[in-house]
Amino acid sequence: MIYSKIIGTGSYLPEKVLTNFDLEKMTDTTDEWIVTRTGIHSRHVASAKDLPVYMAEQAASKALKAARIKPTDIDLILVTTVAPEKFFPSTACLLQSRLQTNSCMAFDVNAACSGFIYGLTIADQFIKSKMIKRALVVSSEVMTSFVDWQDRNTCVLFGDGAGAAVVEASKEPGIIASKLHANGKLHDIIYSDTELFAKEKTCIKPARIHMKGRELYKLAIKAMSSIVKEVLADTNIKISDVDWLIPHQANQRMIEMVIKKLHFPSEKVIITIGDQANTSSASIPLALDYAVRNNMIKSGQHVVLDAFGAGLAWGGMLIKF
Numbered sequence: 001m002i003y004s005k006i007i008g009t010g011s012y013l014p015e016k017v018l019t020n021f022d023l024e025k026m027t028d029t030t031d032e033w034i035v036t037r038t039g040i041h042s043r044h045v046a047s048a049k050d051l052p053v054y055m056a057e058q059a060a061s062k063a064l065k066a067a068r069i070k071p072t073d074i075d076l077i078l079v080t081t082v083a084p085e086k087f088f089p090s091t092a093c094l095l096q097s098r099l100q101t102n103s104c105m106a107f108d109v110n111a112a113c114s115g116f117i118y119g120l121t122i123a124d125q126f127i128k129s130k131m132i133k134r135a136l137v138v139s140s141e142v143m144t145s146f147v148d149w150q151d152r153n154t155c156v157l158f159g160d161g162a163g164a165a166v167v168e169a170s171k172e173p174g175i176i177a178s179k180l181h182a183n184g185k186l187h188d189i190i191y192s193d194t195e196l197f198a199k200e201k202t203c204i205k206p207a208r209i210h211m212k213g214r215e216l217y218k219l220a221i222k223a224m225s226s227i228v229k230e231v232l233a234d235t236n237i238k239i240s241d242v243d244w245l246i247p248h249q250a251n252q253r254m255i256e257m258v259i260k261k262l263h264f265p266s267e268k269v270i271i272t273i274g275d276q277a278n279t280s281s282a283s284i285p286l287a288l289d290y291a292v293r294n295n296m297i298k299s300g301q302h303v304v305l306d307a308f309g310a311g312l313a314w315g316g317m318l319i320k321f
C-alpha cells in the first residue's frame with residue numbers, strides 16, 4: 001500500500017496588519033462587534049509586493065526547506081486560489097518558473113475555502129496511482145483584493161496569506177482518508193462579482209464579496225461536523241483517537257459550534273483566526289504550519305482537516321503524521 005506523507009510545511013503572512021480598531025476608522029463597525037461575532041482581532045493585508053505568486057513562493061520555499069528537498073525533486077505543483085494572479089497561465093506555472101523546478105506538472109485548483117483539502121486529495125491520488133512521487137501543494141490567497149472596505153458585512157471577515165505542504169510517497173500511513181463534496185445549487189450564498197462574460201464583454205476586476213452570512217453559518221456548522229464523522233467512518237480511527245482538529249478558520253463561534261456537535265475537546269483544536277481572519281484555502285495550511293512549527297503536532301499523531309466554503313464545496317481529511 002502506498003500512502004502520501006506530509007514531509008514539510010511552510011507559510012507566509014504579509015507584514016501589514018489591519019486591526020479591528022483600524023477598521024473602525026474605515027467602516028461602520030466596532031472591535032467589540034467583530035470579536036464577539038467572529039473571534040477576529042486583526043488580519044494580515046497584502047502590500048503591492050504580496051502578489052499571489054510571491055506569497056506562494058515564500059510559503060513553498062519554507063515547505064521545501066522543511067522537507068529537505070530541492071525544487072527539482074518535485075513532480076507536481078498544485079496551487080489552490082480564488083484570486084489567481086492572471087486568468088492564465090495558472091499561478092502554479094508562475095510559481096514553477098520562480099522555483100525553477102524541472103518541467104513537472106503544474107496547475108491550479110479552485111475549490112474556494114476547501115481548496116487545500118481538494119488539492120492534497122488530488123496530489124494523494126497521483127501518488128497512489130504511482131504517477132508521481134512528490135507534490136507541492138500551495139494555497140495562496142489575496143482575499144482583500146475582493147473586499148469592499150465599505151461593506152461591513154464582509155470586509156471584517158477576511159485576510160491574506162499562503163500556506164504550503166510537500167507530500168511524498170511512503171509505505172507508512174500519511175493521508176489515511178479524505179472525503180470531498182460540493183453543492184453547486186447553493187452557488188449564490190457566497191460569491192464574488194467578477195463579470196468576465198458581462199454584456200459589454202468587458203472584464204471587470206473582482207470587487208466585492210456577496211454573502212448570505214446567517215445561512216452560510218448554519219450550513220457550515222452542519223457540513224463541517226458531518227464531514228468529520230464521514231471521513232472517520234471508513235477508518236478504524238475514532239473521534240477520541242484524533243489528536244488535533246484543524247478547521248477552516250472562518251468564524252471562531254462557528255468552530256465552537258462544530259466541536260460542540262462532535263463532542264471534541266477545544267484544547268485539541270488549532271485556532272489561528274484571531275490574528276489571521278479568513279484566508280480562504282490558505283487558512284488550513286497556515287494553521288497546519290503554525291501547529292507543526294510550534295511542536296504541537298508530533299510524529300505518529302492523527303490530525304483531521306475540516307473545510308467548508310463557496311461552491312458550496314466542503315471536505316475532510318484524516319492524516320497520520
Ligand SMILES: CC(C)(COP(=O)(O)OP(=O)(O)OC[C@H]1O[C@@H](n2cnc3c(N)ncnc32)[C@H](O)[C@@H]1OP(=O)(O)O)[C@@H](O)C(=O)NCCC(=O)NCCS
Nearest residue numbers: 029030033037113152153156213214216217250251308309
Ligand atoms: C457574518 C457573521 C459574522 C454575522 O454574524 P451574525 O450574528 O449572523 O450577524 P447578523 O448577520 O445577524 O447581523 C446582525 C447585525 O449586525 C450588523 N452587522 C453586520 N456586520 C457588522 C459589522 N462588521 N459591524 C457592526 N455591525 C455589523 C448587521 O447589519 C445586523 O444589523 P441589523 O440587525 O440592524 O440588520 C456570521 O453570520 C458568519 O460568520 N457567517 C458565516 C460567514 C462565513 O463563514 N463566510 C465565509 C465562508 S467560507
